[in-house]
Amino acid sequence: MTLPEQGPLQLLAQPSYEAGEPEYVYVGLANGEWHGNHLYPNTAEDSAHALAIVTDAAQDTVVELLWQAWPLCVEHNLGMHARDVEGLLSWWCAGRRSGGGPGHICAAVGALDTSRAP
Ligand SMILES: [Zn+2]
Structure with a gap:
Protein backbone atom coordinates (compact mmCIF):
# COMPACT_ATOMS: atom_id res chain seq x y z
CA MET A 1 0.00 0.00 0.00
CA TRP A 67 -4.99 13.60 9.90
CA GLN A 68 -6.16 12.76 6.44
CA ALA A 69 -8.79 10.47 5.05
CA TRP A 70 -7.24 7.68 3.05
CA PRO A 71 -7.62 6.29 0.53
CA LEU A 72 -9.66 8.84 -1.42
CA CYS A 73 -12.10 8.10 -4.21
CA VAL A 74 -10.71 9.77 -7.33
CA GLU A 75 -14.23 10.60 -8.50
CA HIS A 76 -15.66 12.13 -5.34
CA ASN A 77 -12.60 13.00 -3.22
CA LEU A 78 -14.18 11.14 -0.32
CA GLY A 79 -12.42 8.82 2.11
CA MET A 80 -13.29 5.22 1.41
CA HIS A 81 -13.98 2.29 3.68
CA ALA A 82 -12.96 -1.31 3.35
CA ARG A 83 -15.94 -3.60 2.88
CA ASP A 84 -16.43 -7.25 2.23
CA VAL A 85 -18.13 -7.54 -1.15
CA GLU A 86 -19.01 -11.11 -2.06
CA GLY A 87 -15.95 -12.39 -0.27
CA LEU A 88 -13.59 -9.82 -1.74
CA LEU A 89 -12.36 -6.98 0.47
CA SER A 90 -13.04 -3.80 -1.49
CA TRP A 91 -12.81 -0.04 -1.09
CA TRP A 92 -16.29 1.43 -0.86
CA CYS A 93 -17.12 5.10 -1.47
CA ALA A 94 -20.34 6.76 -0.25
CA GLY A 95 -20.40 9.19 -3.19
CA ARG A 96 -23.24 9.05 -5.70
CA ARG A 97 -22.55 8.37 -9.33
CA SER A 98 -24.79 9.94 -11.96
CA GLY A 99 -27.51 7.46 -12.81
CA GLY A 100 -26.52 5.16 -9.97
CA GLY A 101 -27.52 4.67 -6.39
CA PRO A 102 -25.63 6.03 -3.42
CA GLY A 103 -22.25 4.46 -2.92
CA HIS A 104 -20.06 2.41 -5.19
CA ILE A 105 -17.15 0.04 -5.09
CA CYS A 106 -13.94 1.68 -6.24
CA ALA A 107 -11.47 -1.19 -6.32
CA ALA A 108 -10.44 -4.31 -4.50
CA VAL A 109 -8.15 -3.62 -1.57
CA GLY A 110 -4.61 -3.85 -2.87
CA ALA A 111 -5.69 -3.05 -6.43
CA LEU A 112 -6.00 0.74 -6.14
CA ASP A 113 -2.74 1.52 -7.88
CA THR A 114 -3.50 -0.67 -10.87
CA SER A 115 -7.04 0.73 -11.15
CA ARG A 116 -5.56 4.14 -11.91
CA ALA A 117 -3.73 2.89 -14.97
CA PRO A 118 -5.07 4.30 -18.24
ZN1 LIG B 1 -16.67 7.75 -5.23
Whole structure:
Protein backbone atom coordinates (compact mmCIF):
# COMPACT_ATOMS: atom_id res chain seq x y z
CA MET A 1 0.00 0.00 0.00
CA THR A 2 1.34 3.43 -0.84
CA LEU A 3 0.48 6.99 0.07
CA PRO A 4 1.11 10.13 -1.94
CA GLU A 5 4.15 11.99 -0.54
CA GLN A 6 4.53 9.53 2.32
CA GLY A 7 6.18 6.52 0.83
CA PRO A 8 4.99 2.98 1.36
CA LEU A 9 3.45 1.76 4.56
CA GLN A 10 5.40 -0.97 6.25
CA LEU A 11 4.79 -3.77 8.66
CA LEU A 12 6.83 -3.25 11.82
CA ALA A 13 7.73 -6.05 14.18
CA GLN A 14 8.24 -5.24 17.86
CA PRO A 15 9.54 -7.73 20.39
CA SER A 16 6.86 -9.02 22.74
CA TYR A 17 7.06 -8.44 26.48
CA GLU A 18 7.20 -12.11 27.35
CA ALA A 19 9.94 -14.47 26.28
CA GLY A 20 8.64 -17.14 23.95
CA GLU A 21 5.65 -15.09 22.80
CA PRO A 22 5.40 -14.12 19.15
CA GLU A 23 6.47 -10.60 18.34
CA TYR A 24 3.89 -7.89 17.77
CA VAL A 25 3.40 -6.57 14.27
CA TYR A 26 2.17 -3.03 13.56
CA VAL A 27 1.36 -1.16 10.39
CA GLY A 28 3.59 1.92 10.25
CA LEU A 29 4.46 4.83 8.01
CA ALA A 30 7.64 4.92 5.98
CA ASN A 31 9.26 6.99 8.75
CA GLY A 32 8.57 4.27 11.32
CA GLU A 33 5.67 5.91 13.14
CA TRP A 34 2.67 3.75 13.87
CA HIS A 35 -0.61 3.95 15.69
CA GLY A 36 -3.23 1.55 16.92
CA ASN A 37 -3.31 -2.07 17.84
CA HIS A 38 -0.81 -4.67 16.90
CA LEU A 39 -1.90 -7.49 14.65
CA TYR A 40 -2.54 -10.86 16.19
CA PRO A 41 -0.27 -13.58 14.86
CA ASN A 42 -3.03 -16.18 14.58
CA THR A 43 -4.91 -14.09 12.04
CA ALA A 44 -2.31 -15.15 9.48
CA GLU A 45 -4.11 -18.49 9.27
CA ASP A 46 -7.01 -16.77 7.53
CA SER A 47 -5.57 -14.60 4.78
CA ALA A 48 -8.81 -12.76 3.98
CA HIS A 49 -9.27 -11.90 7.64
CA ALA A 50 -5.62 -10.89 7.93
CA LEU A 51 -5.98 -8.54 4.96
CA ALA A 52 -9.01 -6.91 6.56
CA ILE A 53 -7.09 -6.39 9.81
CA VAL A 54 -3.98 -5.04 8.11
CA THR A 55 -6.15 -2.69 6.05
CA ASP A 56 -7.89 -1.48 9.19
CA ALA A 57 -4.62 -0.95 11.01
CA ALA A 58 -3.16 0.89 8.02
CA GLN A 59 -6.15 3.22 7.87
CA ASP A 60 -5.89 3.82 11.61
CA THR A 61 -2.24 4.76 11.32
CA VAL A 62 -2.83 7.15 8.43
CA VAL A 63 -5.87 8.86 9.90
CA GLU A 64 -4.37 9.32 13.39
CA LEU A 65 -0.85 10.33 12.40
CA LEU A 66 -1.48 12.28 9.21
CA TRP A 67 -4.99 13.60 9.90
CA GLN A 68 -6.16 12.76 6.44
CA ALA A 69 -8.79 10.47 5.05
CA TRP A 70 -7.24 7.68 3.05
CA PRO A 71 -7.62 6.29 0.53
CA LEU A 72 -9.66 8.84 -1.42
CA CYS A 73 -12.10 8.10 -4.21
CA VAL A 74 -10.71 9.77 -7.33
CA GLU A 75 -14.23 10.60 -8.50
CA HIS A 76 -15.66 12.13 -5.34
CA ASN A 77 -12.60 13.00 -3.22
CA LEU A 78 -14.18 11.14 -0.32
CA GLY A 79 -12.42 8.82 2.11
CA MET A 80 -13.29 5.22 1.41
CA HIS A 81 -13.98 2.29 3.68
CA ALA A 82 -12.96 -1.31 3.35
CA ARG A 83 -15.94 -3.60 2.88
CA ASP A 84 -16.43 -7.25 2.23
CA VAL A 85 -18.13 -7.54 -1.15
CA GLU A 86 -19.01 -11.11 -2.06
CA GLY A 87 -15.95 -12.39 -0.27
CA LEU A 88 -13.59 -9.82 -1.74
CA LEU A 89 -12.36 -6.98 0.47
CA SER A 90 -13.04 -3.80 -1.49
CA TRP A 91 -12.81 -0.04 -1.09
CA TRP A 92 -16.29 1.43 -0.86
CA CYS A 93 -17.12 5.10 -1.47
CA ALA A 94 -20.34 6.76 -0.25
CA GLY A 95 -20.40 9.19 -3.19
CA ARG A 96 -23.24 9.05 -5.70
CA ARG A 97 -22.55 8.37 -9.33
CA SER A 98 -24.79 9.94 -11.96
CA GLY A 99 -27.51 7.46 -12.81
CA GLY A 100 -26.52 5.16 -9.97
CA GLY A 101 -27.52 4.67 -6.39
CA PRO A 102 -25.63 6.03 -3.42
CA GLY A 103 -22.25 4.46 -2.92
CA HIS A 104 -20.06 2.41 -5.19
CA ILE A 105 -17.15 0.04 -5.09
CA CYS A 106 -13.94 1.68 -6.24
CA ALA A 107 -11.47 -1.19 -6.32
CA ALA A 108 -10.44 -4.31 -4.50
CA VAL A 109 -8.15 -3.62 -1.57
CA GLY A 110 -4.61 -3.85 -2.87
CA ALA A 111 -5.69 -3.05 -6.43
CA LEU A 112 -6.00 0.74 -6.14
CA ASP A 113 -2.74 1.52 -7.88
CA THR A 114 -3.50 -0.67 -10.87
CA SER A 115 -7.04 0.73 -11.15
CA ARG A 116 -5.56 4.14 -11.91
CA ALA A 117 -3.73 2.89 -14.97
CA PRO A 118 -5.07 4.30 -18.24
ZN1 LIG B 1 -16.67 7.75 -5.23
